Amino acid sequence: MNESIETKKNEQDESFRDHLATVDEKGKRNWIFAQKPKGRFYNIRSLVSWGFFGLFFALPFLKINGRPLFLFNIPEAKFIIFGKIFWPQDFFIFGLTMVTFIIFIVLFTAAFGRLFCGWVCPQTIFMEMLFRKVEYLIEGDAANQKLLNKAPWTGKKIRIKTIKHIVFFLLAFIIANFFLAYIIGVDELKTIISEPVSNHIVGFLSIILFSFIFYGVYANFREQVCTVVCPYGRLQGVLLDKNSMIVAYDYKRGEPREKFKKNQPVAINTGDCIDCFQCVKVCPTGIDIRNGTQMECVGCTACIDACNKMMVAIHKPEGLIRYASETGIQEGKKLRYTGRMKFYTVLLILLSGILTLLLLSRKDIDGTIVRTKGMVYQERGTDSLSNLFNISVINKTIKNIPVTLKLEGNAFNAGKIELVGASDIHLMQEDQASGSFFVVLPRSFVKSRKLKLNIGLYDGDKKITTLTTNFAGPFGKY
Numbered sequence: 001m002n003e004s005i006e007t008k009k010n011e012q013d014e015s016f017r018d019h020l021a022t023v024d025e026k027g028k029r030n031w032i033f034a035q036k037p038k039g040r041f042y043n044i045r046s047l048v049s050w051g052f053f054g055l056f057f058a059l060p061f062l063k064i065n066g067r068p069l070f071l072f073n074i075p076e077a078k079f080i081i082f083g084k085i086f087w088p089q090d091f092f093i094f095g096l097t098m099v100t101f102i103i104f105i106v107l108f109t110a111a112f113g114r115l116f117c118g119w120v121c122p123q124t125i126f127m128e129m130l131f132r133k134v135e136y137l138i139e140g141d142a143a144n145q146k147l148l149n150k151a152p153w154t155g156k157k158i159r160i161k162t163i164k165h166i167v168f169f170l171l172a173f174i175i176a177n178f179f180l181a182y183i184i185g186v187d188e189l190k191t192i193i194s195e196p197v198s199n200h201i202v203g204f205l206s207i208i209l210f211s212f213i214f215y216g217v218y219a220n221f222r223e224q225v226c227t228v229v230c231p232y233g234r235l236q237g238v239l240l241d242k243n244s245m246i247v248a249y250d251y252k253r254g255e256p257r258e259k260f261k262k263n264q265p266v267a268i269n270t271g272d273c274i275d276c277f278q279c280v281k282v283c284p285t286g287i288d289i290r291n292g293t294q295m296e297c298v299g300c301t302a303c304i305d306a307c308n309k310m311m312v313a314i315h316k317p318e319g320l321i322r323y324a325s326e327t328g329i330q331e332g333k334k335l336r337y338t339g340r341m342k343f344y345t346v347l348l349i350l351l352s353g354i355l356t357l358l359l360l361s362r363k364d365i366d367g368t369i370v371r372t373k374g375m376v377y378q379e380r381g382t383d384s385l386s387n388l389f390n391i392s393v394i395n396k397t398i399k400n401i402p403v404t405l406k407l408e409g410n411a412f413n414a415g416k417i418e419l420v421g422a423s424d425i426h427l428m429q430e431d432q433a434s435g436s437f438f439v440v441l442p443r444s445f446v447k448s449r450k451l452k453l454n455i456g457l458y459d460g461d462k463k464i465t466t467l468t469t470n471f472a473g474p475f476g477k478y
Contacts, residue, residue: 451473
């Protein structure tokens with residue numbers, strides 16, 4: 001009998017893992033009314049958020065050599081990072097960058113858990129350090145918000161709710177404009193804003209669309225982004241181990257729990273946790289950190305501040321909830337740098353070195369030459385052959401360049417290049433250009449069915465780069 005009761009109790013204790021804190025048994029939304037945190041960690045996070053806001057709103061205006069510091073123009077496949085422009089031809093660099101970034105996430109999470117989520121994730125900062133604070137200012141703390149939501153729709157409630165949602169949409173509108181500035185550039189955004197809407201229908205609709213998306217996220221979807229949409233939280237179970245740093249409850253010190261009663265002696269053999277639920281009330285995702293590591297925890301430290309405040313009030317040491325590892329709490333061990341972390345670190349350093357070399361050796365002007373499809377070679381009189389080629393050149397600089405083509409190596413004196421329709425390729429700044437040209441060679445020079453050619457790209461007498469292609473001769477097919 002006692003065994004069945006204990007089994008049932010354990011099942012109840014673990015039942016929180018079967019559902020999200022934000023969803024009830026019927027699958028309906030549990031709206032989270034999080035109390036406003038107060039404490040050392042919250043103050044530090046507020047300072048960090050001011051730094052984030054400063055960077056977010058300032059970066060679109062920063063330029064290097066006339067270029068934005070950052071630009072992610074997906075429609076035009078044009079990306080600028082630290083003033084350097086990247087095109088689709090640089091995709092391999094982006095691929096390596098993504099691999100490096102993924103390994104960094106694995107390493108960082110293995111060592112420091114969801115420190116990123118709680119401190120510098122844009123979703124958390126905008127939600128907790130901007131929209132939530134505005135909500136506290138307009139509607140009051142969690143208790144007032146609950147009462148207001150349950151109250152009938154009086155003139156006062158309509159006024160408060162209307163003010164809040166207008167302010168929310170205005171904030172979302174501002175964020176949407178700056179978000180778009182990272183995609184199309186601040187100069188283009190100024191043009192859309194200053195000129196008639198009819199001249200920039202797509203740009204105007206983009207601003208409105210992003211405004212409603214951000215408004216919907218921060219006014220309604222809120223913590224669901226972290227618990228339902230974001231894949232990073234779901235990866236936690238794979239990336240974390242017992243030595244990872246997490247926001248953790250010291251169950252060895254806290255259990256068994258006992259309600260605190262003023263002016264009464266503390267019971268013998270009880271833990272420091274007084275079951276006040278302050279850690280639950282301030283949690284923005286509605287979980288009970290005392291249940292252990294959970295997918296919904298974003299590591300925001302609100303529960304640490306709330307618990308420390310209660311420990312001070314009852315004259316107990318702080319740190320019942322703190323940054324720790326599971327091993328550290330279970331065995332009293334400090335956080336340590338494991339072999340897995342060392343391996344990830346070495347791999348990250350190697351990939352970062354390769355990425356740095358690729359960035360340093362990256363050409364400002366590059367291109368590709370391919371022989372025209374469906375054509376092998378053409379006879380020019382009785383003693384010459386020609387191939388028709390297509391060239392695509394990309395200019396990653398901020399100046400216009402007239403590009404001329406010249407044969408190099410043994411073919412320099414033997415043959416010639418005839419550009420179709422022009423004497424050179426006019427390559428505009430930060431743009432791409434294409435053209436067609438014939439390579440004419442003496443029949444006696446072409447001694448194989450596939451002859452390797454080096455073609456130099458020149459800006460006047462200054463050599464820019466060399467491209468390689470193959471010349472098809474009359475001795476067979478590719």
